[in-house]
Amino acid sequence: MQLHNKKVFITGCGGMLGNAIYPYFKARAPEILAIDIVIEQHEKDWLNYLDVREPEQLKKAFREFQPDLVLHLAALVDVERCEQDPADAESTNATSTRNIAELCEQNGVTMVYISTGGVFDGKKDGFYTEDDQPNPIMVYAQTKYDGELAVREVLKRHYIIRPGWMVGGGPNIDHKFVKLILQQIREGKKTIHAVTDKIGTPTYTHDFAMTLFALLETDKYGTYHMVGKGAGTRFDVAREIVDICGYSDEIKMVEVSSDYFTKDFPVPRPDNERLMNAGLEALGINKMRPWQVAIRDYIKREYADYCKR
Ligand SMILES: NC(=O)c1ccc[n+]([C@@H]2O[C@H](COP(=O)([O-])OP(=O)(O)OC[C@H]3O[C@@H](n4cnc5c(N)ncnc54)[C@H](OP(=O)(O)O)[C@@H]3O)[C@@H](O)[C@H]2O)c1
Structure with a gap:
């Protein structure tokens, strides 16, 4: 079309x-x-x-x-x-x-x-x-x-x-994981917890x-x-965001299991949400970048003032 x-x-x-x-x-x-x-x-x-x-x-x-x-x-x-x-x-x-x-x-x-x-x-x-x-x-x-x-x-x-x-929307519309992590950075948190038992693809x-x-x-x-290339746990994604924003030396990252967040997110999610774009690959039109590259681009575009560099 x-x-x-x-x-x-x-x-x-x-x-x-x-x-x-x-x-x-x-x-x-x-x-x-x-x-x-x-x-x-x-x-x-x-x-x-x-x-x-x-x-x-x-x-x-x-x-x-x-x-x-x-x-x-x-x-x-x-x-x-x-x-x-x-x-x-x-x-x-x-x-x-x-x-x-x-x-x-x-x-x-x-x-x-x-x-x-x-x-x-x-x-x-x-x-x-x-x-x-x-x-x-x-x-x-x-x-x-x-x-x-x-x-x-x-x-x-x-x-x-x-x-x-x-991943997307910027500070006013984003209501998902990336915003949750960036919000904690903005608030000056010195420790961020993220789970290692859920893996997926931003x-x-x-x-x-x-x-x-x-x-x-x-x-x-x-x-x-239609997902980004690669995969990571929620912890991997959180650590990437902290690194992109230049706070790796100041924020302690703590690995936890999903039980840690049961009060806020009581509904169990699938442990593995890793997807591969097999159909797009077969058509030769897979334009999805590695998720780390895409998140870096997103943060630089939309959240530059949340970051040190
Ligand atoms: N967010 C994710 O992680 C994710 C992952 C995979 C797939 N998806 C799918 O991707 C699509 C887009 O989601 P998104 O991430 O852009 O989420 P989103 O930001 O919540 O966008 C969905 C929009 O639909 C609106 N909406 C809800 N009920 C409606 C209704 N009855 N009539 C008209 N509009 C209504 C929502 O309004 P309110 O905000 O006022 O409810 C919201 O603005 C959805 O179909 C979702 O299932 C999302």
């Missing part, structure tokens, strides 16, 4: 990934409809309100905007919240995805559904490829996987893409946006992993 004459509808566009994807598409596609559920906090005049749990609002958007391509990013990503309110998680992550897929099918629209590497149970000894069988172990992952199943069932012209641990939103373009141009529909 070439984007120069396409109308693109992006859901959840105020979030970490949407924040990186929007400028890329804006520069290439003539018309964008970007929506999110909370728009005030983002202070972006290009962001419109729409709740993807409301089928009538979705139908209206399709009728009035008539998209050629839908990028469905909107999701309830807070793992603990999904566990506490599984009905809302199902409605936001799975039912809305089915409804969007059906609208795409009825209107001849191509759909990109962003799933998660968290759909696997984490028991594999090695990197997951697109051929491995998902087996979600928590509500968030189950509802995202239900979304995958709906898309595959309803619509042929689809891409299902699984990122790893998301995924920088800008690399993701670039690679998504390359994939869309191929018209090779299907399921793809």
